[in-house]
Amino acid sequence: MSEPKGKILIVDDDEDILTAGKLLLKRHYGHVITCNKPELIPDLMAEQTFDAILLDMNFGPGESSGQQGFFWLGRILELDPNAIVVMITAHGGVGVAVEAMKKGATDFVAKPWQNEKLVATLSTVVKLRQSRSEAETLKKTNRVLAEAATKASQPIIGSSKAMKDVMSVVKRAAPTDANVLILGENGTGKELIARELHAQSKRSNNVMMTVDLGAVTENLFESELFGHKKGSFTDAHEDRVGKLEAANGGTLFLDEIGNLPLHLQAKLLTVLEQREVSPVGSHKKIPLDIRVIAATNLPKEKLLDEGTFRQDLLFRLNTVEVKLPPLRDRAADIPALAKHYAAFYCRKYGKDVKPFSAQAMDALKSYGWPGNIRALRHALERAVILSETDSFEPQDFVLEAQPNQPGTVVGLSAPSAPAETESIDTNDLNLERLERRAIEQALKKNRFNISHAAKELGLTRAALYRRMEKHGL
Known part of the structure; x- marks a missing residue:
């Protein structure tokens, strides 16, 4: 049999009431504390938290107005607004x-009380x-989780005109409840912009719920979004x-x-x-109070x-439209981005931060950068791991030729990197390399x-990202 739990405080100037209450309640609660002087209540509440307080309405001979009870009830609720107070009255x-x-x-109990009714x-x-305690704890926990989930995993870096234009739109749109559509190629940082919009909004203290529609199968769409x-x-x-x-109350x-x-x-349009x-x-x-931010690489x-x-649906989503430029159109931001990621991965792998040669930069x-910032980040991670010189050099980066992409250069490949024209060894059955x-x-x-x-590989986007990280792609 488990030990009784809970802590009860009985406040009454009648010693017989205190003794009877303690004898009865100690069989049901772990701690029963008695007090015959209400002046001690603040000290007792400062030392411990009570699950319930039994408080007499009157103290002293001849008192019957209940004013003393009202006074101490007020003091108790000042000290702890969530306190549970049961009044004892004739x-x-x-x-x-x-x-x-x-x-x-x-609540209240009349004395002389019935034991069963008091219990x-x-x-x-x-x-x-x-x-109440669980609800308050849950509320505080949710607030912390909302802040953690909303906080961007990396800063928005960029002082180019293209990025200043983007951030100008974000600054003006964020405080409103207008729906926002973010356009941009893969790896341009659409989720970072979404988080910044939420962080600067009036809903920033509430959750930002992310739904990757590319990873939700059609048969689970309604269950995932609408619940079941x-x-x-x-x-x-x-x-x-x-x-x-x-x-609800936050950002979707x-x-x-x-x-x-x-x-x-x-179906989504109907709900919105x-x-x-x-x-x-x-x-x-179920009524919804949400601000919608959507993103696509289309x-x-x-x-x-x-x-x-x-x-x-497009008209519903793009009250405000934010178009993120590809990295090739904001080359002025590449030095700051490269230095940021180099420093980050040097810390991660316990290496000394080193400069970039002019040729490397x-x-x-x-x-x-067909993969945009994501590709730059992966390139920097590989370089930090493999570079053996005092500064980053061109050969530390595997930059394959992309003839159909504007602004690219013929690849600067690491010596060990196979050329695109090399034939693939069909006898190599190593699963990792395959x-x-x-x-x-x-x-x-x-x-x-x-x-x-x-989709072509038969994977979810999340699974593909994990494999790209695994292989350093």
């Missing part, structure tokens, strides 16, 4: 006790105290809150929205227009094609479109 003082409840008391009353109010009720389909073993409801970031099929676009959602298997409408002309994207600035080659071919074939490459 039979004739029920009206006074009801008045005390209007002033913040949780039942305390059991109820102690559960209320625990629920237990038993609504075969694997629905319990109720589940959807991402839309979870984002719909990444890779261009990958959403037309028939699912219609009505501002309410029904979980799968339920007819109950070019604008594709979005304007009615065969690819619903125009009514020129090579980085001249390259087309996997790397398959990923490289899929990326190049799909012009570094992560979603398309992942």
Whole structure:
């Protein structure tokens, strides 16, 4: 049998009441503390937290107005607004006790009390105290989690005119509740901009819920976004809150929205227009208070094609449009980005930070970066690991020729890197190398479109990113 838990304080000037209360309640609670002087209440509350306080309405002979009880009730609630106070009153003082409840008391018991009723009353109010404590803890935890989830994993770096224009739009749009559509190639930092929009918004203290629509399968779309009720389909073993409801009061970031099929676009549009959602298997409408930020790597002309994207949904999403420039169009930012990532990976791998030679920096600035900032980051990580000179040199970076990309240079390859024209050894059955080659071919074939490459490889975008990190791509 488990030990009784909970802590009760009894405040009364009648020693018989204190003794009877303690004898009764110590069988049900771990600690029962008695006090015959209400002046000691602040000191007792400073030392410990009570699950419930039994407080007499009157102290001293001849007192019957209840004013002393009102006074100490007020002091207790000043010290702890969430305190659970049960008033003790004589039979004739029920009206006074009801008045005390209007002033913040949780309940009252009349004396002489019935033991069963006193125990039942305390059991109820102690559960209320625990629920309040759990709710307050959960609220604080959610606030911390929201801050952690919203905080960008890396800073937005860039002082070029192109990036200043972007940040100007962000600064003006963020404080509003206007929906924002972020356009840009893979690796340009669309999620960072989304997080910055949320961080500068009036919803910044609430959660930013991210949904990668490129990774959500069609048959799970409604369950993931709208939630479901237990038993609504075969694997629905319990109720589940959807991402839309979870984002209530905050921001919903719909990444890779261009990958959403037309028939699912219609369902999303209905929810955004009505501002309410029904979980799968339920007819109950849940009101939504969300700010929507969406992102896609599809070019604008594709979005304007009615065969690819619903125009009514596009109008709903792009109240404000932010177009992120590819890295090749903001070459002035490459030195700052390169130095930032070099310093980051030097710290990560315990290496000394070193400078870039002029030739190396020129090579980085001249390259087309088909994978944009993500590709630059991976290039810097490899260079930090493999470079053996006192400064970063051109040969530390594997910059393959990209003839169809503007602003690129013919590759500056590491000596060990095989040329594109080299034949592949068909007898090499090493799984690691086979996997790397398959990923490289899929990326190049799909012009570094992560979603398309992942689909061709039979992977989710998240799984492809993990494998790219694994192989240093």
